[in-house]
Amino acid sequence: MRAIRVPFIVIWFLLSGGLYLKAQTNDFSKSEIACLSCKGKLAQRAVLVLQEEIALKSNISLPIAKKWSTNSRPKILVGIEGELKKLPKSLLEPLTKMDAIGPEGYKLLNLPKLRTVLVIGHDERGTLYGVGKLLRKAILSPGSVLIPEQLKLASTPKNPIRGHQLGYRPKTNAYDAFSVAQFDRYIRDLVIFGANSIEIVPPRTDDDFSSVHMEMPAIEMIAEQSRICDSYGVDVWMWYPNMGMDYTHSDSLQVEIDERHRVFKQVKRLDALFVPGGDPGDLTPDNLFRWLDKVASVLHKYHPKAKVWVSPQVFRPTKKWYDAFYAHINQGYDWFGGIVFGPWIKTPIQEIRERIHPDIPIRRYPDITHSLSSQYPVPKWDLAYAITLGRECINPRPYDQKFIHNALDEYAQGSISYSEGTNDDVNKIVWSDQDWNPETPVIETLRDYARYFIGPDYTEGVAQGLLALENNLDGPLLGNHLVLRTLHQWQALEKKAPKEVLANFRFQMGLLRAYFDAYQYRRLLYETELEQRARDILTSAKTLGSQTAIGTALKTLARAVETPIMPQWKARCLQLADNLFTSIGAQLTIEQHGAMPGRGNFIDTIDEPLNDVLWFADQLMAIKNLPNESERRKAIQTMLQRTDPGPGGFYDNLGSPQSWKRVTKGKDRRYDPGNLASPRVAFGVGLSGEEWVHEVSAKGFDGRYTPLAWTNQISTLYDNPLEMTYEDLDSNESYSVRVAYTGRFPSRVKMTIDNVLVHDFIKTGMQPIYEFKIPETCLEDGKIHITWTCGEGERGTQVSEIWILKNDIPKTTYFEKE
Structure with a gap:
C-alpha cells in the first residue's frame, strides 16, 4: 500500500x-x-x-x-x-x-x-x-x-486598574439594549479575563435620556450595574461630564448638585468618579476645580472612600488653560484620586508624568472602539474601508491594541477603556490581558477568547480568523487579495458550526466582518474598473460627440447599482446584522435596528460608492447642459485633468499613503501611538459647516458632490506643524502651489515655504482650493520645504491635495463654485 x-x-x-x-x-x-x-x-x-x-x-x-x-x-x-x-x-x-x-x-x-x-x-x-x-x-x-x-x-497583575466603560445610554451601539441579565453575563466575561473595574455613566450625559431599546430607566439600570459589580468584587467608576450651562451662578449650581445627590445615592457601590475637563464640558480650570470640590462633598456623603479623578480634555487647548490645570493638579486636594489620559488631550502622557507630582497616579482612558476620528485611528486606513466600515464598526485589532497599550504602559497604573458597545469586544479582552501582563502574546489571548467563548473546537480557527480580520485592514485594499482568503477561513468555520455557535454573537461578529470586507474588496475592484471605463469613454468625446460620451459614461458608472457584484455576500451581511440584533442587541442599521446615525450603523453604508461616481455624475449633468459642443468637450477635458499638474509639475493626494513619502514623519509611533506629535490619516470633507460629522461622505460643497480625494487627508493635531518637502524643481523656473484644505473640522491655517510666509491664517471650511505663487528665493536650490501650522487652540491642520505648478504651463479650470 x-x-x-x-x-x-x-x-x-x-x-x-x-x-x-x-x-x-x-x-x-x-x-x-x-x-x-x-x-x-x-x-x-x-x-x-x-x-x-x-x-x-x-x-x-x-x-x-x-x-x-x-x-x-x-x-x-x-x-x-x-x-x-x-x-x-x-x-x-x-x-x-x-x-x-x-x-x-x-x-x-x-x-x-x-x-x-x-x-x-x-x-x-x-x-x-x-x-x-x-x-x-x-x-x-x-x-x-x-x-x-x-x-x-x-x-500577579502588573496594573491595579483594569477595566472598561459600559455606558447605558442611547449613543452606544448595543449596551442600551442590554437587560440586567446581559450586563451580569458581560461583566462576568470581563472579570474572567482579569478586569477589576467597570465604569458606568449617569442618566444625563451628552446624549438623549432614553432609547427605544431600553427596558428600564437609566437611573435604575446604573443601580443594577453597581450591584452586579459589587457581587463580583469589582470596582465601580462613574464617568460624569459637566453638562450644565452655568457653573458659577448659585441657582444653576444647586440644580447640578441636586442631580448628583440623586445619582450617587442610587448606586450601592462607587469607588471613583471620573470628571472629564472637556469632551463634553467647557470650564476654565479654576471653575472646574471649584466645582469638583463641591462634587466631592456630595460624593462622600454616600461613598466616603471614593476619589475624584479628572482629565485635561479640552476641545480648544491653550497654554494658559493647561498651565492653570496642572497647577491645580499639584495642589494636593484631599478628594483627588488621580489624572486620566484619554482622547482629545494635547499633552502627551510622557509630559503629563513630568508635569505632575510623582505620587499622583495616571489612569489611561483608551479609545478602543473607534477606527477613525479617534484617539488611535487605524494607521493609513484605506478610504474604501473608511467610507463603508466607518468610525464604529466591528473592529478586532489585537496586535495594534497590544502595540498601543505597551507603547505607553509604563506611565500609568492601568486603564479603563472608552467603549461604545460590543463592536470592540476583542479589543477589551486584549487590553485586560495586557493590563494584567504586557508580556502576554496576542495569540494566547485570542486562543483563550476562542476556546472559552466559542468552544475548544474553534480555538485555532477563530483565533487565526480574528488576526486575519486585522490583516484585512493593513494597507491599500485594492491589492489586498488576502481579504478573500480571510473569508474562506471563516466560511470553513461557518460550514461546520452547529446552531449554538452560529447563534453566538462573538462568532457572528467575526463572520460578518469577513463577509463585509470581501464584499468591499470585490466592489472596489469592480467600481474602479467602471470608473476607468467611463474615463476612457469621455476621452473619446470628440469622436463620439459630447452628449453621447456623457450618456454612455453615466450608463457605465450606473452598472455598479444596476448589476451589482456578489449580491449573495451582501445578503449574508444583512442576515448576520439581524442575527446580531437578536443575539446581543447590536444596532448596525438605523431603520431596521434603531441605531444612532454615525455610530455603529456601518451596514447602512455597505453600498456607498467606492469610486468618484458621485462627483462624476454631478459634473457630467452640469456639463450636459452647456450650450454648445465646444464648451462641453472643453469642460470634459478639464474634469478629466483635474489632478494633472502639467509637465514638470507635481501632484499629491495626501489621503493616499503613496504620497506620504514627501511628508516629514514626526515621532516614531512607538512613542506617539496617538499622533499627538506626528501626522495621521484623516477623513471628512468639512465644507459648508460640516463640522464633527463622523460619516465619510463626498457631499459638502454647497450641496454638490466633491471629488473623492477631498474626503481623505493628512492631518496633524492642534498646533503641531505639518511639513512636506519637494525636490528636483527647476531653479530657473517659477512655480505656484495649489492646495485643497478640507477635513473633519475647520481651522485657522498658515502656510510658509522655507520659513517665508506664503499665506497668513486662513479659516478653512468653505472654500476648498487656494493657489499662491511660490517665492522665487525659495526655488534657488530646486528644493522647497512647506510648513502648515494652526493657531493656538485649533483642532489641527488638514490638507487633502497639493499641486506644484510651473507658471508657464497653461492651466485648466478646476472644480469650483459656480
Missing part, C-alpha cells in the same frame, strides 16, 4: 486544535469543587462562578464540597494563601515552590498523580481571577471537563 503524505500544516492544525490537547489533559468530568476556608463572599462567589461556567459549557454540574476530604473523586480546590494549613504536605509543598504572588494574584497547579487542581488566590479577588484563568485554559465541551496536564501558573 502506498503511504499517504499529509501536509505538515494539516498535522499542525490537528495537533494544536484537538489531538494534542486531548493527549495532554486530565479528565475532571467527575470531579468535585471544594472551597478551602472560603469565609468571604467573593471567594464563595468564585467557587459558584466555576461551577456555573463548567455547567454552562459542559452540561456537567460539579458538586461543591463544604470542605476538602480524602474521598476518591478528582478535586478542584479553591482557596486563599495563608488559609491552607489543613492541606496535606503533598499539596502544600508544590505550591511553596512556585513563584510568589501579590495582590489579586493566583497560583494554578494541576497535580495529575493526586488528581487535584489547586486554584489559590493571594486574596479573595485572586481566587476569582484564578478561577477565570482556569476556565480559559480548560477544555470544556458537552459531557467533558478536561484540564491541561502541564497547568502551572503563578501570576
Whole structure:
C-alpha cells in the first residue's frame, strides 16, 4: 500500500486544535469543587462562578464540597494563601515552590498523580481571577471537563486598574439594549479575563435620556450595574461630564448638585468618579476645580472612600488653560484620586508624568472602539474601508491594541477603556490581558477568547480568523487579495458550526466582518474598473460627440447599482446584522435596528460608492447642459485633468499613503501611538459647516458632490506643524502651489515655504482650493520645504491635495463654485 503524505500544516492544525490537547489533559468530568476556608463572599462567589461556567459549557454540574476530604473523586480546590494549613504536605509543598504572588494574584497547579487542581488566590479577588484563568485554559465541551496536564501558573497583575466603560445610554451601539441579565453575563466575561473595574455613566450625559431599546430607566439600570459589580468584587467608576450651562451662578449650581445627590445615592457601590475637563464640558480650570470640590462633598456623603479623578480634555487647548490645570493638579486636594489620559488631550502622557507630582497616579482612558476620528485611528486606513466600515464598526485589532497599550504602559497604573458597545469586544479582552501582563502574546489571548467563548473546537480557527480580520485592514485594499482568503477561513468555520455557535454573537461578529470586507474588496475592484471605463469613454468625446460620451459614461458608472457584484455576500451581511440584533442587541442599521446615525450603523453604508461616481455624475449633468459642443468637450477635458499638474509639475493626494513619502514623519509611533506629535490619516470633507460629522461622505460643497480625494487627508493635531518637502524643481523656473484644505473640522491655517510666509491664517471650511505663487528665493536650490501650522487652540491642520505648478504651463479650470 502506498503511504499517504499529509501536509505538515494539516498535522499542525490537528495537533494544536484537538489531538494534542486531548493527549495532554486530565479528565475532571467527575470531579468535585471544594472551597478551602472560603469565609468571604467573593471567594464563595468564585467557587459558584466555576461551577456555573463548567455547567454552562459542559452540561456537567460539579458538586461543591463544604470542605476538602480524602474521598476518591478528582478535586478542584479553591482557596486563599495563608488559609491552607489543613492541606496535606503533598499539596502544600508544590505550591511553596512556585513563584510568589501579590495582590489579586493566583497560583494554578494541576497535580495529575493526586488528581487535584489547586486554584489559590493571594486574596479573595485572586481566587476569582484564578478561577477565570482556569476556565480559559480548560477544555470544556458537552459531557467533558478536561484540564491541561502541564497547568502551572503563578501570576500577579502588573496594573491595579483594569477595566472598561459600559455606558447605558442611547449613543452606544448595543449596551442600551442590554437587560440586567446581559450586563451580569458581560461583566462576568470581563472579570474572567482579569478586569477589576467597570465604569458606568449617569442618566444625563451628552446624549438623549432614553432609547427605544431600553427596558428600564437609566437611573435604575446604573443601580443594577453597581450591584452586579459589587457581587463580583469589582470596582465601580462613574464617568460624569459637566453638562450644565452655568457653573458659577448659585441657582444653576444647586440644580447640578441636586442631580448628583440623586445619582450617587442610587448606586450601592462607587469607588471613583471620573470628571472629564472637556469632551463634553467647557470650564476654565479654576471653575472646574471649584466645582469638583463641591462634587466631592456630595460624593462622600454616600461613598466616603471614593476619589475624584479628572482629565485635561479640552476641545480648544491653550497654554494658559493647561498651565492653570496642572497647577491645580499639584495642589494636593484631599478628594483627588488621580489624572486620566484619554482622547482629545494635547499633552502627551510622557509630559503629563513630568508635569505632575510623582505620587499622583495616571489612569489611561483608551479609545478602543473607534477606527477613525479617534484617539488611535487605524494607521493609513484605506478610504474604501473608511467610507463603508466607518468610525464604529466591528473592529478586532489585537496586535495594534497590544502595540498601543505597551507603547505607553509604563506611565500609568492601568486603564479603563472608552467603549461604545460590543463592536470592540476583542479589543477589551486584549487590553485586560495586557493590563494584567504586557508580556502576554496576542495569540494566547485570542486562543483563550476562542476556546472559552466559542468552544475548544474553534480555538485555532477563530483565533487565526480574528488576526486575519486585522490583516484585512493593513494597507491599500485594492491589492489586498488576502481579504478573500480571510473569508474562506471563516466560511470553513461557518460550514461546520452547529446552531449554538452560529447563534453566538462573538462568532457572528467575526463572520460578518469577513463577509463585509470581501464584499468591499470585490466592489472596489469592480467600481474602479467602471470608473476607468467611463474615463476612457469621455476621452473619446470628440469622436463620439459630447452628449453621447456623457450618456454612455453615466450608463457605465450606473452598472455598479444596476448589476451589482456578489449580491449573495451582501445578503449574508444583512442576515448576520439581524442575527446580531437578536443575539446581543447590536444596532448596525438605523431603520431596521434603531441605531444612532454615525455610530455603529456601518451596514447602512455597505453600498456607498467606492469610486468618484458621485462627483462624476454631478459634473457630467452640469456639463450636459452647456450650450454648445465646444464648451462641453472643453469642460470634459478639464474634469478629466483635474489632478494633472502639467509637465514638470507635481501632484499629491495626501489621503493616499503613496504620497506620504514627501511628508516629514514626526515621532516614531512607538512613542506617539496617538499622533499627538506626528501626522495621521484623516477623513471628512468639512465644507459648508460640516463640522464633527463622523460619516465619510463626498457631499459638502454647497450641496454638490466633491471629488473623492477631498474626503481623505493628512492631518496633524492642534498646533503641531505639518511639513512636506519637494525636490528636483527647476531653479530657473517659477512655480505656484495649489492646495485643497478640507477635513473633519475647520481651522485657522498658515502656510510658509522655507520659513517665508506664503499665506497668513486662513479659516478653512468653505472654500476648498487656494493657489499662491511660490517665492522665487525659495526655488534657488530646486528644493522647497512647506510648513502648515494652526493657531493656538485649533483642532489641527488638514490638507487633502497639493499641486506644484510651473507658471508657464497653461492651466485648466478646476472644480469650483459656480
